[in-house]
Amino acid sequence: MRCELCEREMEDLTLHHLIPRQYTKRKKLEVSSTINICSACHRQIHALFDNKVLAKELNTIEALKCEPQMHKFIAWLKKQKPQKRVTVHRQT
Incomplete structure (x- = not known):
């Protein structure tokens, strides 16, 4: 299965609601x-943005990919091996 953000082949993927359920x-x-x-990718999204921002501004896959902090993180993450445990940070 391929992550829809970083496009890495992964064994397990998580479901992300584009507008948070809450x-x-x-x-x-x-x-x-x-x-x-x-x-x-899922942990990084929730580390960087609160639900209000996700609901109002980052509610499409394109918006998430183009957001500067996520774009930088995704570019770096694409180079990482799928089995590597990645630490997320509030700011990238």
Whole structure:
């Protein structure tokens, strides 16, 4: 399986809601669409951005890929081996 953000081949992927479930529940909205991403990308997204920013500004795969901090992280992550445990940081 391939991560939809970093495009690495991974054994396991996680489901990321493009609009966080907490946000859709509170606003009584329909559950948003999801993407399959690796745990490193998923942890980095939630380390950098709160749910409000994710819901309003980074709610598409294109927006996530183009966001400067994520873009830099993804470029670096693409060079890492899939089995490597990646540490995420608040700022990249």
